[in-house]
Structure formats: structure tokens, C-alpha cells
Amino acid sequence: MTMRRSMRFAGGQQGLSTDALIDALAGDAATSPARSPRRTLALAVGAGTFVSAIAMLALLGVRPDMATALPTFGFWIKLAFPLGIAIAGLMAFDRLGRPGARAGGGYRVGLAVVAxxxxxxATQLTLAPAGQMRTLVMGHTLDHCTALIALLSLPILAGGLYAMRQMAPTRLRLAGAAVGVTAGALSAFVYAIACDETALPFIALWYGLSIALVGLVSALLGPRLLRW
Incomplete structure (x- = not known):
């Protein structure tokens, strides 16, 4: 019996005491494989990311100037930004899958990465000539950047929602948001390998908004898809 099923059973009994509920959960923990929810999370999100990467390679391929881009600061920052948010999302994901838990350290890590x-x-914008500011913010791929990040997030989002359903979340909107932010950030990381934008203001704004959009959609879906 999984944690979710134990909670359903215990919650459905009339007059069931808190001690009985704790006993039900403790019995389930004793018979369940160690770290099963985390293993499910790793497999589901990993599989979704793999599918997203294959789709990215099929649709876009690796940027043709990769050899030139690899030594640049902007390329690695572009990868580090969504990866940092993905790590924060996974931390929140792991905690919010538990009954009554809060996002904890994941929230603080995400804020630090964004900051x-x-x-x-902002530093790059401040140091740039006035004539380049619009290009630094708008880039040259805005017409498809956010749409592709959202599209590539779908297999990761599906895997993440499946993994969260195997857990026992009670804060369903926050749990959905954690799944969506994780999916959007991993999708942005995958997309960054094909994207040839180098301006940090563009990455901060449009990658950030794409991740937030996927998180918002997933938060709205959370109460419907994660209810147990």
C-alpha cells in the first residue's frame, strides 16, 4: 500500500484517531521500498527530459557555432540559470509531495538564482551603449523562444505530474507550481543548447517568463490533476 493509498484509507474512516493515522503511515513506511517516491521522481523527470532533448535535437539541432560558444561566459550562464531554477524546483517538488509540507529551501534557492x-x-544593460539596449532585451528569437520552451516542457511536465501523483501532496497548487517550474526550467536548459542568444537580459527576461508560464499553468492544473 503506497503512502497515498494509506492516507486515503485512513482519512475515510469515521472517528479515526490521529494515533491510528500515524500508525497507518508508519506501517506503510515499513513495508514500502526506501526512497521509492524519490526514485519515481528521478525516473519520471529524467525520462521526460530525455524525450525533450530528443525532440529539441530533431526540431532544432545543436547550434552550429557551438565550438565558438563553449568558451564564452554567456553560454555557461545561459545554462546555469535554468539549471539552478530546476534544482530549486526539484527541492520544492520533493518536499511538497509530503502531506502538509512547505517548499522549504527550494524557494530560497530559486530566489537566489533569479536575483x-x-x-x-542589469550590469550588462548598464554597461552597454544606449543603442544596443533594445537588442539586448528583445534579441532575435523572441518570436519562437517562449513557445519552444513551453512545447519542450510538455514531456517533462507529464512525467513530473505522474511522479507527484505517486506522492501525497496536500498543497495542490504549490505542488503543481513546483512541477511546472521544474519542467519549464529543464526545458529551458535543453533549449539553451540550440539557442544562439547571448544577451543576459534576454535570457533573464524571456527564459524566466517561459519558466514562470509553465509553472503557472501547472499550478492551475494542480488541484484537478493532483487531488487524491
Whole structure:
């Protein structure tokens, strides 16, 4: 019997005491494989990311100037930004899958990553000539950047929602948001390998908005898809 099924059973009994509920959960923990929810999370999100990467390679391929881009600071920051948010999302994901839990450290890590990226983007804007500011913010791929990140997030989102359903979340909107932010960030990481944008303001704004959009959609879906 999984944690979710134990909670359903215990919650459905009339007059069931708190001690009985704890006993039900403790019995389930004793008979369940160690770290099963985390293993499910790793497999589901990993499989979704793999599918997203294959789709990215099929649709876009690796950027043709990769050899030139690899030594640049902007390329690695572009990868580090969504990867940092993905790590924060996974931390929140793991906690919010437990009954009554809060996002905890994942929330703080995500804020720190965003704050550092905004600082770097603002510094680049401040130092750039006035005539380049619009290009630094709008880039040249805005017409498809956000749409592709959202599209590539779908297999990761599906895997993440499946993994969360195997857990026992009670804060369903927050749990959905954690799944969506994780999916959007991993999708942005995958997309960054094909994207040839280098301006940090563009990455901070449009990658950030794409991740937030996927998180928002998943948060709205959370109460419907994660209810147990």
C-alpha cells in the first residue's frame, strides 16, 4: 500500500484517531521500498527530459557555432540559470509531495538564482551603449523562444505530474507550481543548447517568463490533476 493509498484509507474512516493515522503511515513506511517516491521522481523527470532533448535535437539541432560558444561566459550562464531554477524546483517538488509540507529551501534557492541572474543582466544593460539596449532585451528569437520552451516542457511536465501523483501532496497548487517550474526550467536548459542568444537580459527576461508560464499553468492544473 503506497503512502497515498494509506492516507486515503485512513482519512475515510469515521472517528479515526490521529494515533491510528500515524500508525497507518508508519506501517506503510515499513513495508514500502526506501526512497521509492524519490526514485519515481528521478525516473519520471529524467525520462521526460530525455524525450525533450530528443525532440529539441530533431526540431532544432545543436547550434552550429557551438565550438565558438563553449568558451564564452554567456553560454555557461545561459545554462546555469535554468539549471539552478530546476534544482530549486526539484527541492520544492520533493518536499511538497509530503502531506502538509512547505517548499522549504527550494524557494530560497530559486530566489537566489533569479536575483543573481537579474543582477548580471542589469550590469550588462548598464554597461552597454544606449543603442544596443533594445537588442539586448528583445534579441532575435523572441518570436519562437517562449513557445519552444513551453512545447519542450510538455514531456517533462507529464512525467513530473505522474511522479507527484505517486506522492501525497496536500498543497495542490504549490505542488503543481513546483512541477511546472521544474519542467519549464529543464526545458529551458535543453533549449539553451540550440539557442544562439547571448544577451543576459534576454535570457533573464524571456527564459524566466517561459519558466514562470509553465509553472503557472501547472499550478492551475494542480488541484484537478493532483487531488487524491
Amino acid at each position: 543573481v541572474m537579474v543582477l548580471l543582466a
